[in-house]
Amino acid sequence: MPGGVKVTPAERRLAAIKASLATGLEKVDPYHRLHGRPVRYQLTAGQTLEITFRDVPSIGDAEVGAVKRLLGGRSFCSVSPQSRERLIVRFVVPLE
Numbered sequence: 001m002p003g004g005v006k007v008t009p010a011e012r013r014l015a016a017i018k019a020s021l022a023t024g025l026e027k028v029d030p031y032h033r034l035h036g037r038p039v040r041y042q043l044t045a046g047q048t049l050e051i052t053f054r055d056v057p058s059i060g061d062a063e064v065g066a067v068k069r070l071l072g073g074r075s076f077c078s079v080s081p082q083s084r085e086r087l088i089v090r091f092v093v094p095l096e
Contacts, residue, residue, distance in 0.1 A: 047094065
């Protein structure tokens with residue numbers, strides 16, 4: 001596309017991940033532990049995507065596994081306390 005904006009492979013992968021979560025998260029998260037929570041996408045050095053869900057009441061291995069399947073490829077998950085009743089759930093996805 002001459003004169004057009006070039007999209008990098010990382011940006012294409014980021015768009016695919018966002019679309020996959022937008023369409024699939026509600027199906028794999030029946031208790032809405034992640035769906036509808038504040039989420040932040042952060043691209044680091046064009047090579048790694050960090051997806052952070054805040055205000056999560058709880059999370060189970062089944063939900064983590066389902067989200068990892070939606071993300072496709074390799075991904076890593078960490079869970080840390082945000083407050084006494086809420087968690088931060090962070091997924092890290094290498095964009096290779």
